[in-house]
Amino acid sequence: MKPQKAIVVSVIKRAEYVRSLRFLPEQQLPFKAGQFLRLEIGENKLKRYLSISNSPTETGYLEVTKKLTGSDFSKALDGLKSGDTVFIEYPMGSFILDEKPLKIAFLSGGIGITPIRSMIKYATDKKLDFNIALLYVNKTVDDIVFRQDFEDMQAANPQFKLVNVLSEPAGSIDCKIGRIDSHIIEEAIPDFAERRFYICGPPEMVSAMKNILLNELHMPTEAVVTENFQGY
Numbered sequence: 001m002k003p004q005k006a007i008v009v010s011v012i013k014r015a016e017y018v019r020s021l022r023f024l025p026e027q028q029l030p031f032k033a034g035q036f037l038r039l040e041i042g043e044n045k046l047k048r049y050l051s052i053s054n055s056p057t058e059t060g061y062l063e064v065t066k067k068l069t070g071s072d073f074s075k076a077l078d079g080l081k082s083g084d085t086v087f088i089e090y091p092m093g094s095f096i097l098d099e100k101p102l103k104i105a106f107l108s109g110g111i112g113i114t115p116i117r118s119m120i121k122y123a124t125d126k127k128l129d130f131n132i133a134l135l136y137v138n139k140t141v142d143d144i145v146f147r148q149d150f151e152d153m154q155a156a157n158p159q160f161k162l163v164n165v166l167s168e169p170a171g172s173i174d175c176k177i178g179r180i181d182s183h184i185i186e187e188a189i190p191d192f193a194e195r196r197f198y199i200c201g202p203p204e205m206v207s208a209m210k211n212i213l214l215n216e217l218h219m220p221t222e223a224v225v226t227e228n229f230q231g232y
């Protein structure tokens with residue numbers, strides 16, 4: 001795998017502090033939904049690992065989605081415009097769907113949704129026989145990344161159930177209030193014991209959710225797959 005040039009197509013605002021960057025690699029390589037890349041930008045050659053947030057079924061560009069943290073990398077990314085050059089290395093990672101369709105559940109918070117968006121979009125577009133539940137936790141309704149996308153996928157895919165969990169009450173959306181704990185998992189996913197769980201987010205969140213699954217809900221270790229966004 002060698003770094004290669006890519007040309008920026010657009011920067012899309014997803015939430016106040018979240019941006020998607022779309023670019024066209026010189027050489028488009030096959031990737032699996034859920035994989036990530038290394039992006040190098042700016043004169044200072046700043047590098048970060050970022051999950052690919054589009055699905056392999058959405059062809060003609062690659063997309064990553066970054067939380068703007070005020071870091072030099074975040075500022076450089078937010079300042080990119082159409083026609084700019086970036087460098088990427090891809091694809092990497094094994095946080096991917098199983099080959100054989102099965103019942104799965106995704107647990108995620110905030111920006112940890114990026115590879116999950118790719119996987120659910122892929123399963124929906126390909127009409128794969130995966131039965132999918134997503135518990136997605138955010139502070140407020142405005143923090144939900146890809147909200148419309150997930151609503152569209154739920155409308156298109158009868159096998160996909162979306163449950164938004166917000167820590168602050170919101171009038172305009174059907175959601176649960178609180179945080180992801182064993183009670184919300186049992187209530188939202190009554191058949192949780194039959195599923196494979198995929199967790200993605202900052203390491204602290206991943207570790208807390210894994211702990212709930214293994215130690216409170218007594219799931220076997222092999223039923224839990226994780227991706228840690230090191231750096232948060």
Ligand SMILES: Cc1cc2nc3c(=O)[nH]c(=O)nc-3n(C[C@H](O)[C@H](O)[C@H](O)COP(=O)(O)OP(=O)(O)OC[C@H]3O[C@@H](n4cnc5c(N)ncnc54)[C@H](O)[C@@H]3O)c2cc1C
Nearest residue numbers: 036048049050051065066067069071073111114229230231
């Ligand atoms: C596999 C993977 C996928 C990721 N996908 C996404 C994504 O889709 N969207 C997203 O917003 N973020 C993602 N991240 C996190 C991202 O790579 C950055 O770490 C994060 O965005 C913080 O960088 P920053 O520039 O905003 O903040 P900074 O304040 O500059 O970074 C925080 C600190 O973390 C350090 N750091 C950065 N990357 C790493 C690393 N890999 N390991 C250890 N320390 C590190 C920096 O040097 C700095 O000290 C992913 C990380 C990994 C490993």
